[in-house]
Structures are given as C-alpha cells and as structure tokens.
Amino acid sequence: MLKKIVIFGVGLIGSSFALALRKANAVEQIVGVGRTQTSLLRAKELGIIDVISTSIEESLKNADLVLLAVPVAQTEAMLAAIKPYLQKQTVVTDAGSIKGEVVLAARRALGEKIGQFVPGHPIAGLEATGPDAAIASLYVAKKVVLTALPENSVEQIAVVAQAWQQCGAIVHELTPENHDAVFAAVSHLPHLLAYALVDDIANKPNADLLFQYAASGFRDFTRIAASSPEMWRDISLTNQTAILAELDAYIAQLTRFRAQLAAGDGDAMYAMFSNAQRARQNWQRSIETAEIQPKQDSDK
Ligand SMILES: NC(=O)c1ccc[n+]([C@@H]2O[C@H](COP(=O)([O-])OP(=O)(O)OC[C@H]3O[C@@H](n4cnc5c(N)ncnc54)[C@H](O)[C@@H]3O)[C@@H](O)[C@H]2O)c1
Numbered sequence: 224m225l226k227k228i229v230i231f232g233v234g235l236i237g238s239s240f241a242l243a244l245r246k247a248n249a250v251e252q253i254v255g256v257g258r259t260q261t262s263l264l265r266a267k268e269l270g271i272i273d274v275i276s277t278s279i280e281e282s283l284k285n286a287d288l289v290l291l292a293v294p295v296a297q298t299e300a301m302l303a304a305i306k307p308y309l310q311k312q313t314v315v316t317d318a319g320s321i322k323g324e325v326v327l328a329a330r331r332a333l334g335e336k337i338g339q340f341v342p343g344h345p346i347a348g349l350e351a352t353g354p355d356a357a358i359a360s361l362y363v364a365k366k367v368v369l370t371a372l373p374e375n376s377v378e379q380i381a382v383v384a385q386a387w388q389q390c391g392a393i394v395h396e397l398t399p400e401n402h403d404a405v406f407a408a409v410s411h412l413p414h415l416l417a418y419a420l421v422d423d424i425a426n427k428p429n430a431d432l433l434f435q436y437a438a439s440g441f442r443d444f445t446r447i448a449a450s451s452p453e454m455w456r457d458i459s460l461t462n463q464t465a466i467l468a469e470l471d472a473y474i475a476q477l478t479r480f481r482a483q484l485a486a487g488d489g490d491a492m493y494a495m496f497s498n499a500q501r502a503r504q505n506w507q508r509s510i511e512t513a514e515i516q517p518k519q520d521s522d523k
C-alpha cells in the first residue's frame with residue numbers, strides 16, 4: 224500500500240494510473256500537479272486526485288512515488304524543480320514514450336539523486352487526452368517497459384514495478400537504446416504515417432469530398448492521427464535518430480512497391496501483401512493470447 228503518490232500531469236496516462244491504483248486499493252492519497260488549473264480541478268471533480276498541489280515542496284513531503292506523465296520535453300525542467308525537495312524514501316518514475324533522451328535529461332537534472340529515478344513506459348494508450356479520457360482498466364494485461372538504471376536499487380525498481388502490477392500491467396525490462404529502436408518501428412513511425420496521410424488529404428482541393436467517402440479502412444489507419452500534437456512533436460524530436468532510420472526503411476519499401484506497381488508486377492505485389500497478411504494475422508493471434516488470458520484470470 225502506497226501512502227502518497229504525486230502525479231505530474233493529470234492527463235490520460237497519469238489519471239488512468241491514479242484510477243487504476245485507487246481501484247486496486249493500492250494508495251491512500253493522490254496529489255496532482257498540473258500546468259493548468261482546469262485539468263487539475265477536473266481531475267479532482269472526477270475523483271482522480273485527492274489534492275491539488277499548490278507547491279512542489281509541499282506535494283513531495285512524505286511521498287512514496289512520483290509519476291511524471293507529461294510530454295517528454297518537459298522532463299528535465301520538471302525533475303530539476305523536484306530535485307531540491309526530493310526526500311530519500313521517494314521513488315520517481317515517468318511514462319514517457321521515449322527513454323534514451325529521458326534518461327539523459329534525468330541525469331542532468333537529478334545529478335547525485337539519479338538512483339531515485341526509475342524510467343518507465345506503459346505500452347497502452349489512446350488518441351484522447353486529459354483527465355476525462357482516463358480509464359481505470361487502461362493498463363490491464365498491457366506491457367509496461369522499465370529501463371532501469373545501474374544506480375537504481377532492487378527496492379526502488381520494485382516500488383515502480385509493483386505499482387504497475389497493481390494497475391494490472393505486465394512489467395518488462397529493456398535498455399533505453401533497445402526501447403527507442405523498437406518503439407520507433409512499431410509506435411512512432413505508424414503515428415507519423417497516419418498524421419502525414421491525413422494532413423496530405425486535408426490539404427487537397429477536394430478534401431471535403433474525400434473525407435465524405437472515407438470509411439472504416441481510413442478510420443482504422445488514421446485513428447492515431449487524432450493524438451496530441453505536443454506529445455508527438457516531443458517524441459519525434461527526442462527519438463530523431465531511430466525514427467529517421469525507420470522512415471528511410473519505409474520510404475525504400477514504398478519506392479520498391481511503386482516500381483512494382485508501375486511495372487504491373489502483380490506477383491511481386493501479391494508476395495508482399497501475403498507476407499504482410501501472414502505477419503499481421505500471427506501478431507493478432509499472439510497479442511490476443513497474451514492480453515486476453517490475464518483478463519480472464521483476474522475475473523475469477
Ligand atoms: N497517449 C498515449 O497513448 C501514451 C501512451 C504511453 C505513454 N504516453 C506518454 O505519457 C505522457 C503523457 O501523455 P498523455 O497521453 O497522458 O497526455 P495528456 O495530454 O492527456 O496529458 C498530459 C498532461 O500533462 C500536463 N502538463 C504538461 N506540461 C506540464 C507541466 N510542465 N507541468 C505539469 N503538468 C503538465 C498537461 O496539462 C496534461 O494534463 C507523454 O510523455 C506520453 O509520451 C502516452
């Protein structure tokens with residue numbers, strides 16, 4: 224049981240963490256720190272947080288756990304503001320979608336207190352933002368990747384891992400470099416492609432006509448283009464190298480495909496479509512097995 228947790232950023236991710244811990248009866252008091260009073264008042268109204276912080280110093284007194292759930296470019300300034308008031312027993316974690324730059328920012332901001340920071344990333348989310356979008360079950364049977372630091376103690380890592388497990392999540396560990404390369408391929412690139420496609424269509428002279436007939440294929444491919452521009456700007460800039468590598472590989476793939484189409488090479492196109500279909504079906508089956516099983520267990 225955590226006595227006090229402090230959440231910086233009461234948006235989708237921070238508020239869902241709060242709701243999940245409350246549902247599990249795993250926390251006594253939740254304090255919210257925000258950029259705008261509006262989201263903090265709304266989070267309090269919705270019963271997500273108990274207390275709206277008016278001072279970082281006060282909020283950190285006797286805290287067990289601090290979660291940063293803000294756009295990743297805020298990490299360094301936020302940890303620098305926290306550092307003077309960070310007590311020895313408090314563990315700090317984050318939910319940022321990239322880890323390499325977050326770790327560098329944390330080292331710069333926290334200095335000798337870096338051992339108290341256990342970097343994390345829940346692999347669950349939505350295109351919606353803010354406390355109204357929060358869901359208590361968002362993390363159930365979903366992965367949370369920790370990229371623990373050599374300076375973290377086993378106990379500090381356990382505080383963060385156990386909090387996520389209380390939310391129903393399954394904790395994995397990766398190095399920050401592996402993390403950023405993996406998510407550049409399977410999360411960051413798809414978001415950028417969806418944004419680019421919708422922007423391209425929106426800028427066409429006949430955009431209204433095109434959107435009028437866009438249907439479920441368009442909906443499935445572009446849901447994530449409704450995500451937060453601030454969040455995705457920060458992810459793009461802080462994971463620039465890995466995203467550029469994935470973007471180049473994708474452009475090469477499109478160039479290959481374009482040549483096949485221009486040449487009317489149906490066999491080559493069929494081979495690529497079949498390989499992708501098989502891979503997508505296998506992925507769907509394996510993810511369903513992994514994610515449905517724990518849900519059934521927890522229903523017992
Ligand atoms: N949305 C997802 O699918 C998802 C999934 C996993 C991880 N993440 C990561 O979680 C973090 C939060 O994303 P989200 O989806 O909850 O976004 P969100 O927009 O719903 O919430 C972010 C909150 O942070 C607040 N904020 C911004 N700057 C702040 C500051 N300086 N001080 C205090 N509060 C501040 C905003 O007001 C907002 O309430 C991001 O780092 C993102 O990369 C998002």
Ligand SMILES: O=C(O)C(=O)C[C@]1(C(=O)O)C=C[C@@H](O)C=C1
Binds near residue numbers: 347349
């Ligand atoms: O489902 C969505 O809307 C998401 O964008 C979630 C998603 C993802 O790409 O899967 C996005 C970013 C996160 O860092 C983790 C999860």
